[in-house]
Amino acid sequence: MIVDDDPHICEIVQVYCEREGFLSACSHNGAEAMKLLASFEPDLIVLDVLLANENGIDWCRNARSRTNAPIVFLSSREEDEVKISALSDGGDDYVTKPFSPGVLMAKIKAHLRRVSTGRHEQLLQLPGLTLDYYAQSVNMGSKTIFFIEKKSSACCPIWPKT
Template identity: 80%
Template structure:
């Protein structure tokens, strides 16, 4: 099981220390930043799974920081604040926050909220994975792995493979693939489908000349089969 990473952004060292102690007890990896500018730099390198954010940072507004951070991360953001006004809560949640906890707070309740958000994110990520024998598609990152080996695909190649994967063991016509991936008004020729299928086979087949994953059904189209015997 992966260890979750928690980033705490609060200019109060005492608050940071308390939250980090409880994060450690839960087995989380945590880091703390005392300013918004420092936290923004840390965001890219630490890549947190969840952020705990003070709404009033020294010389900075936590809501503004949250709004800017949303350009860099989709991790849940839980606000900490001594302010209880509904207008502030609404603003915090409207500009990218996922939860709002008022100070003084119960560390146990905060940890429960953190775990609930992490479960929600983990469930959502699992739903964005499509796994076939020896082949895993990640619709969130638009990436493909054969076993543990990442496969580099173009956007069109990924779109073709993902559509066939969602219709695994079913024949998909060339016209359908062309319309779905390139669109009705495309100036491309339907023969471009065959070119992209050929390129896909070079990347995911052990023997592209004798394909076992993407097979041609003459007169009908192509089919991605899930019972491939090829090895990743």
């Protein structure tokens, strides 16, 4: 779920998320985002600190009573006090604007990997083989043998060394 009052930022983040195979939904204000939170049940939230008519940190604090999904703040605010407040009041990460979409996606995937380790229902486990929807990978034992390539979104095998 992407919550930012700038439609252009929402569109950029949404395009990159969808390229990586994630379903996404955007909201441009806090009230709309709270309604979306109830219906969409996101696995992760990208949230701006400065929303129109609302503080994203306050929204995060309120959202924590409804979700444990990781919250990655995406904001133009660079002051340490703002970052500390955002992370102390429920945020899991903080990225400043202007931002690299590639770095943001790497952080999103890292948070989803951590969340997916506790979600056995999201894993398909076979003897010696695990398919992980959230990490978008196939693991044989402890080795990753399959992943989604970022540039073309094509699947690429990685064969373990014998």
